[in-house]
Amino acid sequence: MDPSSEVLRRINELAAQRLALWSKGHLTDQDRERISQITMELDRLWEKRREERAASAHGMPLRRILAGDLRRGG
Numbered sequence: 001m002d003p004s005s006e007v008l009r010r011i012n013e014l015a016a017q018r019l020a021l022w023s024k025g026h027l028t029d030q031d032r033e034r035i036s037q038i039t040m041e042l043d044r045l046w047e048k049r050r051e052e053r054a055a056s057a058h059g060m061p062l063r064r065i066l067a068g069d070l071r072r073g074g
Helices: 003-023 029-057 062-072
Strands: none
Touching (some): 003 029
């Protein structure tokens, strides 16, 4: 699978999980913690997506973006 497609698939998956939690109504402390974790992961993935798009727009190989991601521990 194309790395870009994988990022978008994961973004959609996490967004659905977060929506399901918010839709429960009464949130437990665990629910709130999970929502926080999901939100942080979504922020990271959206940033990765922006980097991919910028690299693509400037003709930079995606492998340079992925290598940078590995250096950051992502």
